[in-house]
Amino acid sequence: MNPKSVNRIATTVINSLVGVVVALLVLLISYILVTGLPHMSLDFLLSPSQSYQAGGGIRDQLFNSIYLVILTLIISFPIALGAGIYLAEYAPKNWIVDVIRTLIEVLSSLPSVVVGLFAYLVFVIKFQVGFSIISGAVALTIFNLPLLTRNIEDSIKSVPDFQMQGALALGLSKWTTIIKIIFPSAIPGIITGIILSSGRIFGEAAALIYTSGQSAPVLNYANWNPFSPDSFLNPMRPAETLAVHIWKVNSEGITPDANAISSGASAVLILVIILFNFFAHWIGKKLYKKFTVGEVK
Amino acid sequence: MNNRLIHFISALGILILFLTGCSSNNGSKSKEITSVGSTALQPLVEQAAHQYSTEKGLTINVQGGGSGTGLSQVSQGAVNIGNSDVFADKQTGIDAKKLTDYKVAVVGITPVVNKGVGVKNISFKQLRDIFTGKFTNWKQLGGKNQEIIVINRVKGSGTRNTFESSVLNGEKALNAQEQDSNGTVKRIVSSTPGAISYLSFSFLDNTLQPLSIDGVKPEDKNVEDNSWKIWSYEHMYTAKDAKKNVKDFIQYLQSKPTQDGLVKKLGYISIHDMKVVKSSDNVVTKK
Amino acid sequence: MKNSLKEKFLSPSKQTYQESFGKIISSFCILIIIALVVSILGFVTTKGIDTFTQSKINVFDFLFGNVWSPSSTGANGKPEVGAAPMIVTSFTVTLISAAIATPFAIACAIFMTFIANNRGSRLLRSTIELLVGIPSVIYGYIGLTLVVPLVRSIYGGTGFGILAGAIVLFVMILPTVTSLTVDSIKSVPDYYIKASYGLGATRWQTIYKVVLKISLPGILTAVIFGMTRAFGEALAVQMVIGNSITMPTNLTTPASTLTSQLTTGIGNTIMGTLQNNALWSLALVLLFMSLFFNILIKIIGKRGAAKYES
DSSP states (O other), rough: HHHHHHHEEEEEEEHHHHHHHHHHHHHHHHHHHHHHGGOOOOOHHEEEOOOOSSSSHHHHHHHHHHHHHHHHHHHHHHHHHHHHHIIIIIIIISSSHHHHHHHHHTTTOOOHHHHHHHIIIIIIIOOOOSSSSHHHHHHHHHHHHHHHHHHHHHHHTTTTTHHHHHHHHTTTTTTHIIIIHHHHHHHHHHHHHHHHHHHHHHOOHHHHTTTTTTTOOOBBBOOOOSSSTTTOOOSSSOOOOHHHHHHHHHHHHHOOOOOHHHHHHHHHHHHHHHHHHHHHHHHHHHHHHHHHSSSOO | OOHHHHHEEEEEHHHHHHHHHTTOOOOOOTTTTEEEEEEOOOOOOOOHHHHHHHHHTEEEEEEEEHHHHHHHHHHTTTEEEEEEEGGGGTTTTTTTTEEEEEEEEEEEEEEEEEEGGOOOOOOOHHHHHHHHHHBBBBBGSOSSSBEEEEEEEEETOOHHHHHHHIIIOOOOOOOOEEEEEEEHHHHHHHTTEEEEEEEEGGGGOTTTOOOTTTTTTHHHHHHHSSSSSSSOOOEEEEETOOOOHHHHHHHHHSSSSHHHIIHTTTTOTTTTSSSEETTTTTTTEOO | OOOHHHHHSOOHHHHHHHHHHHHHHHHHHHHHHHHHHHHHHHHHHHHHHHHHHHHHOOOHHHHHHHOOOEEEEETSSSSSEEOOEEEEEEHHHHHHHHHHHHHHHHHHHHIIIIIIHHHHHHHHHHHHHGGGGHHHHHHHHIIIIIIIIHHHHOOOOSSHHHHHHHHHHHHHHHHHHHHHHHHHHHHHHHHHHHHHHHHTTHHHHHHIIIIHHHHHHHHHHHHHHHHHHHHOHHHHHHHHHOOOOOOOOOOSSOOOHHHHHHHHHHHHHHHHHHHHHHHHHHHHHHHHHHHHHHHHHHHHHHHHHHHHOO
């Protein structure tokens, strides 16, 4: 067969595979939105949840989800960044580093309930941190680190070598080069990692049941003191996230409108993730433009 | 190489400092009650805690995690209250003598089937034979010609223990699908033709067909005089030397107003309405 | 004057200090991760090994036994903890879902980098990434309302089984595999592609003979992360696979994975008892299985890469 027709056939195959994926995506997301959007109202977003009466909202859960994502990223991103830089630039090429890499990858296959129980026994009980957002953030950090580290390492490695050589030739130290030149050029790739891991945080339930808990105390949104127990900013309070709420409502919820709450909350979750991803891409682009001269490819 | 070693050692030093810094962070928790365990009981405790804590200025932290977790944690002293669907002395590995049992509600459990099977009433023996695998088609029970699909509950869960001790009479259940929550079971039974499982009363609605057993309907009043035999207690366990505010909170849950109000609203049966008492060995006596 | 110049040349420069600082910071981060990994692995191992040391269960009985019922004793007077049905099921489900997901992920990645325009590819990618954030429960219920009835109507039976589980998992791991594949394809240096076009190769020849070969290790990493995600997934799979511990004989009868047994059982058992320890042993098996896959895939990757690196 001549290469041109092979090329045509291959393109058709690829396009049809992509077509299947697109169809799946459209089906899934419209299913969630169509079943959920009718239940979404301002009242649903702004009222607290109910445990047995109809008409409960998701105000606290929505806020907790976003807060947890931010806290987790604050903890896990610097660690992943440092580790990613180490693996990409400083790590010697020997078997020890290979073993470390493999162990990190294996870690990500642990079921979330195992990670949740580990964080529960160590942080919640042993260190007496208690059921709290911060314990939840630590648990989520544990299984976000592998993917995030790997992603940062790859993004840094994919920055062309001449950038590093040029900077070194100008007398910059390697570390300064990494922070000031390599890291900014790697931002678009790193954003992917952040989006994937924050998506996982938004959607995670099993690990959080044992760490940040599955009940939400009443929050006071006027109290900005993070050390006061009813303040919405207090990281030491237990918090139920949207995904946990969806799980709870579906598995043991006895409110008469459990189905409506579950589908409404799922639709809200999807919208929040869309907004978050949009925002992350936007920030990534801004930073990239600020630190480098190029446009995002 | 030497240089690298120095870098590693200093990094290790920071790490150790960091970890010891974490572990020395202990707060005072005297005004806090933590309760962990059964997800089935959680809505009740959570709602009661909500009302009680605003009255008393306490922080009551109610979490799930399952009956096993509740019992392990309370006997290790990690939490104040362990919520459980099962008697502590029926769980291997728990020293029940170290714990105090408070029964806070009664829950009735009923077999449910998919609406299409055409059976509404069966006998105890038939029910047992379905769950031990002797009947395989609804035709054998006077229903449609449809395969019986048994959805069991997870081994060790409170609902399954109750069901097996009241229905199976010591026989071994067949190896079947297992699901762990009322909500999931409800969805599967209502969407799978020929399915049978069992649920707490509070999860019944018009998507399912509850079964009467020997003509007795699954209703609260039948549980109260034990004419409906599949029911169990919801327990709250504390250590023997529990703090006063923990005991007060449980007493609040057991009080007549809470039992007649909240407990009934959440679909449980009040402990004050029960005319009989069940022991952990499933022996029922008149109150 | 001369002396200070000499000192300046002999003492470490500002850059050297910066460099040391950087090395310490980044080593510190990797040490945190190593500490976490080691403590979790150690934790799971010590708990999982109790089944064999304290309860004296034979490792072979555990790995090859067919009956899982830790609370009752079997014919040999020991608790029945045969994990083989779950090991086989986990293995099969993961393999099938990864096998379905990989071609789709590669096709999407090629489409995004070579075929679609910028806006189209970004839209597709963001939508796929959206899937990560959907909670497992929702996947489970969608599987229950769409996939299980579909399988039931095509193959008969109950519809619950490995096939339904694999279909749901395929959708769940698609975003991870696709995203990482896109990144690895994008990191192929432009000059390779230009050189290939310059030699008169068609787009497909360039993709197949240059791009895919160079990005192979990256694609394999993507598949590994997809598979590990599939291994670790509990809730969604458990709802559609039937969750019945029997040795799977075909793809449409109920079965149960390691993870779903672990997740459903762990809240109902008491810590320190055999029933609980046996579940941790399942976690240990899970770790070894993913280690096995990981090493296997790396070996394949190394073979593939070795041919093309000069």
